[in-house]
Amino acid sequence: MKALPDERALMRLYSLSKARFGFLDWWPGDTKFEVIVGAILTQQTSWSNVAKAIKALKKAKKLDFSSICSIKTEELERLIRPSGYYRQKAARLKGLCLYIKGAHSTLDSFLSQDKGTLRAELLSVNGVGKETADSILLYAAGKPIFVIDAYTKRIMSRVFGMPESIAYDDLQDLFQTRLKKSVRLYNDMHAQFVEIGKGYCKKTSPLCSGCPIKGICAYANAHRIDGKVQGKMQSHLKYRMRAIPITNPLS
């Protein structure tokens, strides 16, 4: 069983990625409310589709808290249609806004609560799961909480040989117990995982040769033949059988 990555290993991964992409200055949104809208709309879709929906909301002058509280559901569905699952997402977005209005009156008062209370309230709203709640906590409310997504799980699995099926809370704990509590670090580190995941660490055929963290990646090292990284990914089971005996390049 490989040792779990320590702070040094996590920061090495971050530094290599940041050296390539720079500080990414997330979240892509001009206001706290836009972050919340983006966090709901990005469920089960790519950001390019979310951007189209946000553009439509902006054009219709509906991208603000009071407008979404009062907008007709059919109009909201029409505007956010490009983001997919638009009926479900319209209900979730409007439901969250009406909850905030009923319980706190204003968005600022809702977001200014302590981290634990705010997270519990977000998770109590229909359609808000841990990733969405934590994205809102970190990027809209500025609370130090590490966001876990599918890219983070995949990259941590391939780089450090951790199970990709690791529970959300366990992986979040790993980051939060090893890294200093910093909104800026959590903000940018999550953004770096997304950048690597989108551009290189594809689900079936990772593009290791151009990946900024290939030098510390167990998967890339296990698939290296004559200095070249194989393009096609073998089955995850094969990878794990081959990857476990190798030396962690970070140790």
Ligand code: SF4
């Ligand atoms: S080197 Fe390859 S497997 Fe490792 S994180 Fe990068 S793309 Fe993924």
